Amino acid sequence: MSGPVVRFAPSPTGLIHIGNARTALLNALYARKLGGTFILRLDDTDRARSEERFADAIKQDLDWLGIPPDQIETQSSRMSRYEDALAKLRAVGRVYACYETEDELERKRKRQLGRGLPPVYDRASLAMSGEDRAKFESEGRKPYWRFKLDHRVIKWDDLVRGEIAIDTASLSDPVVRRADGTWLYSLASVVDDIDMKVTHIIRGEDHITNTAAQLDMFAALGGDARTFAHHNLLTLPGGEGLSKRFGSLSIQSLREAGQEALAIAAAAVLTGTSLAVEPVETLGALAEKIDFKKISHGPARFDPADLDALTAKTLHAASFASVEDRLKVLDVGGGEKFWLAVRGNLARLSEAKEWWEVVSAPMASKIADSDRDFCKLAETLLPAEPWSEKIWDEWLAAIKPVANRKGRELFHPLRIALTARENGPELRALLPLIGRARASARLRGEKA
Secondary structure (H helix, E strand, O other), X not given: OOOOEEEEOOOOOOOOEHHHHHHHHHHHHHHHHOOOEEEEEEOOOOOOOOOHHHHHHHHHHHHHHOOOOOEEEEHHHOHHHHHHHHHHHHHOOOEEEEOOOHHHHHHHHHHHHHOOOOOOOOOHHHHOOHHHHHHHHHOOOOOEEEEOOOOOEEEEEEOOOEEEEEEHHHOOOOEEEOOOOOEOHHXXXXXXXXXXXXXXXXXXXXXXXXXXXXXXXXXXXXXXXXXXXXXXXXXXXXXXXXXOOOHHHEHHHHHHOOOOHHHHHHHHHHOOEOOOOOOXXXXXXXXXXXXXXXXXXXXXXXXXXXXXXXXXXXXXXXXHHHHHHHHHHOOOOOHHHHHHHHHHHOOOOOHHHHHHHHHHOOOOOOOOHHHHHHHHHHHHOOOOOOOOOOHHHHHHHHHHHHHOOOOXXXXXXXXXXXXXXXXXXXXXXXXXXHOHHHHHHHHOOOOO
């Protein structure tokens, strides 16, 4: 048997945020784990709001997260398939034309609520006569179309939430096509899932009611039922849901802020599960952690501030091979020895550039007047090269009895002289990278 076929179906009407990335990653990594196929389907039927720049940004974000799609589809190229599906449903009496305006529908909903009734569409259009339809059309009204639900209890075994049962008699018949001819998500999505042979639909819990209606559509179109998994949604600490208006949490903004893709992936996938939100070394390792039964049924509280610590921890554990190409882009040399020396002190990868300049570029010394004689003494005790990784300890051992210093009084002035920084990576690792000539000049107070 082949692996699962899954899809991520955003509308290209804005930038995707970390909540959207949660859905994309759960789909892509689940497919990757089981040797399946990950489809990016751009739901761009809303031509007024869909923009090519957002479609391009979504593709770029998925690539950056490490989950480029195996296949890319657009709904705008599939209009004829939706027409065919509508015609098929009309032939079997499963869709019907309606003529109410938005204002009329809103007034109807308010009347129902005022009477203590649920605002469910009353199917008034089914009772319209041919004369009624002709009258509306003579006024210039064009029909919109609803799918006629079968008014039965629909059940499915959800991979996250277990058995779910929804009586579709409690739902409004979903609109599938607007009066202006544009298609809504409900029917178009079902047609796509059938045509693209999607086997698993992994999406947010806000779609649970849609699923009941769409399972009815699958049956009406002769399609097999799919396997569903409705994950909980990321919310901010105060319980607010995420939306495209939170620009600071867009994947693009997080990337520009220097957050690590692996940190974002770990936060997006592991938040709201019974697993610890912790760094992962690879997406493959993260994929192995995916277990839908471990996803909570409650909200997934996400604190953006936690990303900073997660990014730092991700860098601290990152292998040189995983960052080598990115370091080259930053014009950072030094190879694996340099990376291992500095990674434990980085909050962002870009900070590696600063430490590369510390060990390789001319730098003005910042020795305090009270430490100048001490640093000059230390310079005279620098061992000859070649230097091994033991040079720092050997040098301190030589300085200590002569200078009669110990602890911070001994090593802190040397750190200032050699790096012009109060804190940073261990000098045990940095000193061999700085080299004897540069170290000697800096201890004498020279720019080197």
